Amino acid sequence: MTYDDPFWEQLARYFANEATDDERRLIDEWLAATEENRQLFRHLQQRWQQPVKPDLPESNAADVWERRIGPLITTDDVPTVRPLPVGGWLPGGWWRVAAAVAGLLLGGMLLYRLWLPAQPTLQVAQNALGTRSRITLPDGSRVWLNADSRLEFPKQFKGTMREVRLTGEAFFDVAHNPRQPFVIRLETASIRVLGTSFNVRAYPDDAAVKTTVVTGRVAFIPNKAPRQTARQPAQPDTLFLTPNQHVVQQTQTLQAVTEPVVAQHEAAWKDNRLVFEQTPMAEVARTLERWYGVSVTLERPDLARCPLTATFDGQSLPDVMNLLARTGRFQYTLTNQTLIIRGRGCTN
Known part of the structure; x- marks a missing residue:
């Protein structure tokens, strides 16, 4: 594997979890070759993980590299490394490769900035x-x-x-x-x-x-x-x-x-209906929180496993809870922004 543009695109896809199996295998082989390669990989991975506010969803390796890594790298950031050799290797020539890496990084950044179209708003x-x-x-x-x-x-x-x-x-x-x-x-x-x-x-x-x-x-x-x-x-x-x-x-x-x-x-919510089919109460509680904008607490941990099958068509939260209370399985306390659900709980 040589340090050409495809390598950097493959590495960007590797960081983005979008590399193919073959690309992952080649990069794993490159990592296993030398400690210097692993040092460079860790360095770039740390740069990748630094928070950068994206302008667009990441669509390809060039965009990923441009927004996530390229702007953060300077000539001081590139360690001296040896790539996975292809064909013969000239001992003592590693500095030429390091210089080529730095040149490709900086040159690639410039080309991306000159050639990539302006990103939409x-x-x-x-x-x-x-x-x-x-x-x-x-x-x-x-x-x-x-x-x-x-x-x-x-x-x-x-x-x-x-x-x-x-x-x-x-x-x-x-x-x-x-x-x-x-x-x-x-x-x-x-x-x-x-x-x-x-x-x-x-x-x-x-x-x-x-x-x-x-x-x-x-x-x-x-x-x-x-x-x-x-x-x-x-x-x-x-x-x-x-x-x-x-x-x-x-x-x-x-x-x-x-x-x-x-x-x-599962898509009924867009028509203002909530449909639960053997849905655990833990998931029901999260749905009610988001739907009605209140804090929902299950009084007992074993309530989380209790299944609920019900359909609510545009009802208010008090109406929903009154219907649940009529089953005899649940009781509740509802204040302005807080709902507490009580009951016997479920062991299965």
Whole structure:
């Protein structure tokens, strides 16, 4: 492997968890070659992890390098290293390689700044607890944004893809455009479609990310897990979903599985309905917090496992809790901004 532009793009994709298996293997071999290589890798990784406010969702390695690493590197930052040799190696010539590395870094930064087109203005739609909204994107796609959620998108979609970034929950009705796929960036995955409708639930404090397809076909692309343990099953690069299927991805392991589901139930919130089907009370409590903008506490820890099956169509929070209390399983105390739920709890 030589220090040419493809190497740096591969390294950027490696940091972004978007490298292919072959690219990861080549970089792992390069890391295993010398301590100097590992020193450079750790140095750049530290630079990568420094917080930098992005102008756009990261779409490719060049953009990633430009925004995350390039602006932070100076000539003093580049250690003396030896690359993984290809063909013959000239002892004592390592300084030439180090100079080439510094030159490529600085030259690449300059080329990116001169040749990359001006980045479109980033738009941000954000909902607080207890609020929901509907957004029309520049391509005509419609988005229903749930409470406690954030959507970032450019003022105009340019280039080969229409990219947005989501934190929280949203329902997408994407305008069909086979020449410009629609891509949603999540913290743990990417979603790619041409034109379809689907729901995405990706709250940072939830244990799982869910993507549910109502119409069309969706490609769910999990980020590469930092380390694959022997107990974890092999993870496909892409999971394809069709109507009435959803993918559930664990946020800790990044493992994802597909399951059959009634898609309209999971997307009912956009029509002002809450549908729970054997939903643990811990998840119900989080949903009520976001939906009504109150703090919800379960008085007993074993209440968290109790399943709830119910549908609420536009009811107020007092009405919802009165209906739950009539089951005899739950009692509650509701003040201005606080809800405490009591009950016998569940052991299963």
